[in-house]
Amino acid sequence: MLIRNLRNRADVRLEGSEEVVDGRGLVLLPGFVDLHCHLRQPGFEHKETIATGTLAAAAGGFTTVCCMPNTEPTIDTVGTLQHVVEIARQEAVVRVLPIAAVTRARRGAELSDMAELAAAGAVAFSDDGSPVASSSMMRHALEYANSFGRVVIDHCEDPALTKGGAMHEGQVSERLGLPGWPAAGEEVMVARDVALAAQTGARVHIAHVSSAGSVQVIRDAKRRGIRVTSEVTPHHLTLTDEWIERGAYDANCKVNPPLRSEGDQLALIEGLLDGTIDAIATDHAPHAMADKACEFEQAAFGISNIETAFASLMGLVHAGKLPFDLLVDKLTRSPAAVLGLDLPADDWVLVDPDAEWTVDAARLHSRGRNTPLHGHTLRGRVMLTICRGRVVYDALREAAIAS
Ligand SMILES: [Zn+2]
Structure with a gap:
């Protein structure tokens, strides 16, 4: 494939098809x-x-995704892991x-193999x-994972709070009049994990x-x-708890950890800018309609956002709050580095930073239609995704066809 007249670099030739793509305005x-x-x-x-x-x-422009093990069964045995790898080989x-x-x-009682x-x-x-609630269990997990070069990613939440x-x-x-999930419920666990990382010398990665x-x-x-890395989600960077009020208890705004205040949002952006937060990770959490079509308090936690992530984050770039190059780094090199990986040489995404589009939950590729952004117009669009040299979107x- 030959991509011509790109905005950010000279014409690019990618292995694969003979197709010629007009890259004007694209990056x-x-x-x-x-x-x-x-x-x-x-x-x-x-x-x-x-x-x-x-x-x-x-x-959404993602060519590598790390999937969490809270499946049924849990990904806690080699057999289940191999099952997931095999489905991915055939269907991903x-x-x-x-x-x-x-x-x-x-369950927090015994370490997996x-x-x-x-x-x-x-x-x-x-x-x-869930967090690893026992500090002693977490200490052993950090030491053990570190001994063979892996990192433990903790969902920081003190269930008592x-x-x-x-x-x-x-x-x-x-x-x-809704029951609160206080910021301290996260902060005490982050502080504990930092103390354990200092104690063990092992790195800990703080999720969302x-x-x-x-x-x-x-x-x-x-x-x-101290060896600590961290990630933040697109929704915590772009939405606040006021969305729940404005959305009249929209259960699609219910997420764990919860959307917080504007002050928190500004601190998260500051954390990206000064390198405190290493990466942006989606925490894409698709749910069925029934899981959200109920009272706010009963609704499941999570937002389906992997398709809207880039565009919603571009809102920060267009508002002058985040440099484009830093956003790209936080979506590519930095998350790979958290896992000690290099970026694959044959994975690419072509984006239009200025194209506007309106989110339609019914048109998402995900089965999860649980997005608070339905009907919102975003500026920034993924145009083409190439994985292992093959066009996948x-x-x-x-x-x-439309023009
Ligand atoms: Zn989590």
Whole structure:
């Protein structure tokens, strides 16, 4: 494929087809890497499958996705891991890197066979959805994973503080009369993990940082030379708890950790700018309609966002809050570095930073239609995604037909 007249570089020739693409106004980037998504297979195929989730990833410009192990069964044995790898080999359109559970069935009682799982292809370990609640268990997990070069990714939540919490605890939760999930519920666990990383010398990776206090704890830890890395989601960077009020208790805004205040949002952006936060990861969490079509307090946590991630983040670029090159780094090189990986040389995404489009939940490739952005117009669009040298998503063709 020959792409001509690109905005960011000279004409580019990619292996594969003989097609010539008009790249005027477009920018060619390395394929995006998502450290954190939920593909739901095995066990929850009514929410998402590896096939639909990776199609959605391709439409979002992601060519590598790391899938979380909170499936049924949990990805906590070599057999289940190999099952996921085999389905991905047959049905995935982008690269799928499985993350295995830290503890058996994510119950926090016994470590999984981490060394065997790593040897079988687990790129990292996490009990995501739950924290590793026992500090002693977490200490052993960090030491053990470190001994064979893997990182533990922790979902930081102190269940004693967050039990029953449906949204960020603050003025908005008070006005809405909803039970709060306080920022401290995250921050105490981040502080604990930092202390354990310092104690063991092993690196810990903090999933979906959501509060200003967590950013500060991680910033201080990095200054002290403690081995900690972290990620933030597109929704925590672009939405706040006020969306729940404005959306009249829109359950599609219910996510864990919860959307927080504007002050938290600004601190998260600051954390990206100064390197406290290493990567942007989607935490794409597709759900079935029934999981969200209920009272806010009963609704499942999660947002289906892998297809809207780039465009919603471009909103920060257009608003002058985040440099474009930094956004690209946080979606490509930096998340790969968190896992110690290099970017594949044959994965590319072609984007139009200025194209506007309106999100239509019914047209998402994901089975999860649970997006709070339905009906919103975003500026920035993925036009073409190439994985392993093969076109896996093509909006150019659609655009050509429409024009
Ligand atoms: Zn999580």
